[in-house]
Amino acid sequence: xxxxxxxxxxxxxxxxxxxxxxxxxxxxxxxxxxxxxxxxxxxxxxxxxxxxxxxxxxxxxxxxxxxxxxxxxxxxxxxxxxxxxxxxxxxxxxxxxxxxxxxxxxxxxxxxxxxxxxxxxxxxxxxxxxxxxxxxxxxxxxxxxxxxxxxxxxxxxxxxxxxxxxxxxxxxxxxxxxxxxxxxxxxxxxxxxxxxxxxxxxxxxxxxxxxxxxxxxxxxxxxxxxx
Amino acid sequence: xxxxxxxxxxxxxxxxxxxxxxxxxxxxxxxxxxxxxxxxxxxxxxxxxxxxxxxxxxxxxxxxxxxxxxxxxxxxxxxxxxxxxxxxxxxxxxxxxxxxxxxxxxxxxxxxxxxxxxxxxxxxxxxxxxxxxxxxxxxxxxxxxxxxxxxxxxxxxxxxxxxxxxxxxxxxxxxxxxxxxxxxxxxxxxxxxxxxxxxxxxxxxxxxxxxxxxxxxxxxxxxxxxxx
Numbered sequence: 001x002x003x004x005x006x007x008x009x010x011x012x013x014x015x016x017x018x019x020x021x022x023x024x025x026x027x028x029x030x031x032x033x034x035x036x037x038x039x040x041x042x043x044x045x046x047x048x049x050x051x052x053x054x055x056x057x058x059x060x061x062x063x064x065x066x067x068x069x070x071x072x073x074x075x076x077x078x079x080x081x082x083x084x085x086x087x088x089x090x091x092x093x094x095x096x097x098x099x100x101x102x103x104x105x106x107x108x109x110x111x112x113x114x115x116x117x118x119x120x121x122x123x124x125x126x127x128x129x130x131x132x133x134x135x136x137x138x139x140x141x142x143x144x145x146x147x148x149x150x151x152x153x154x155x156x157x158x159x160x161x162x163x164x165x166x167x168x169x170x171x172x173x174x175x176x177x178x179x180x181x182x183x184x185x186x187x188x189x190x191x192x193x194x195x196x197x198x199x200x201x202x203x204x205x206x207x208x209x210x211x212x213x214x215x216x217x218x219x220x221x222x223x224x225x226x227x
Numbered sequence: 228x229x230x231x232x233x234x235x236x237x238x239x240x241x242x243x244x245x246x247x248x249x250x251x252x253x254x255x256x257x258x259x260x261x262x263x264x265x266x267x268x269x270x271x272x273x274x275x276x277x278x279x280x281x282x283x284x285x286x287x288x289x290x291x292x293x294x295x296x297x298x299x300x301x302x303x304x305x306x307x308x309x310x311x312x313x314x315x316x317x318x319x320x321x322x323x324x325x326x327x328x329x330x331x332x333x334x335x336x337x338x339x340x341x342x343x344x345x346x347x348x349x350x351x352x353x354x355x356x357x358x359x360x361x362x363x364x365x366x367x368x369x370x371x372x373x374x375x376x377x378x379x380x381x382x383x384x385x386x387x388x389x390x391x392x393x394x395x396x397x398x399x400x401x402x403x404x405x406x407x408x409x410x411x412x413x414x415x416x417x418x419x420x421x422x423x424x425x426x427x428x429x430x431x432x433x434x435x436x437x438x439x440x441x442x443x444x445x446x447x448x449x450x451x452x453x454x455x
Contacts, residue, residue, distance in 0.1 A: 151374070158355070158367050158370065158371070161359055161360075161363050161367060162355065162358040162359045162360075162363075162367070163358045163359070163360070164358050168354070168355065168358055171351055171354055171355075172351045172354075172355055172371060174347075174351075175344065175347040175348045175350075175351045176348060176351075176371075176374050176375065176378050178344050178347070178378075178382060178385075179344075179378065179381035179382045179384070179385040179386075180381070182385045182386070183385055186385075201385075204381065204384060204385060207381075208381055211377055211381075212374070212377065215373065215374060215377055219292075219370050219373065222292060222366060222370060223366070223367065223370055226363045226366035226367060
């Protein structure tokens, strides 16, 4: 029997995860409602004027998205623990990275949907009108999404192995993500205020994405087999 | 091995005592800052010791993932714990100095922020170790250490864009840089003393860890023997 290729395996696992999510809508519903709550709470906590909100919105958007991303990430592997799917996967000849990539892509799609739904909400609640070019926000959104999701998917696989599972994920993900978070917040703020070019921060985010994707792919097999 | 440890411990104690004497008695009082500047003889060597520990931790983690030796893991754990302690000393002595000199306890400046982020990463590392079962902890922790290692350049780059308030390195800087020779001597003695001190504590913690592993092993073997 030949072992399945990386692409075929990734596609199959991704299709399975998306189908499950399409039927249950567990991750997206909990993320969306959670993000909505954070946005409303921030609005009460800071009560910003239009000018202020332009300056702080970058931070608010990404903190809200960071927190709600964790909600989705925690569900990533929990599903596979039941019926020992992970153990079955470990003994199968399928490449481990296919599993990781499929989970990563699935989370990427969930967070992208969340971003699409949240963006208009922010515009309405904080009366935002970006001064810089809008297409840059799209690039920042995609790069930032992957920056959170790639390490998040990886660390979620680590944290389900610990005693305090769901609490562990933010405890290890947030410290490592600080530079990425800083880059996405600063880049978004530069676009919203139009003061400076966000180019440096976009490059930093892109480099972060590349470096950590490679690190994750190199180390995932080790973590999957850690016993 | 035991003798070497005792000799090294005594030498370290002597060095620390001499460093203290140099820093508090011999070194002249700084002209503008006064006596509070003397904290520098501990602040900078502690920072150096913390970075040394995190460096050792990164090397030991890679070594562990490559060879899976228990010794590499014991070194990684010992250096991470000692590094967090020294890093905490840096983060505590900094504000004590900054309050009278800058007028503020803390500022989100490049060096301060990077040190804080490094501290956060290694506290996360210790938490991960504590909450994972003894069989998995070494692998998971070593993996996180490698993430931390790759994170450092990004932390440094992103935070450097912020304005820097921390004093530039005094030695080897521009034209007006340079320490008074007596101050430099006191500083270098303390650097040496803290390096030895840091290695000594790692060594102690390492021996303790090896002993703990042996005890755990003995317990496991006895439990197996009883069942059989």
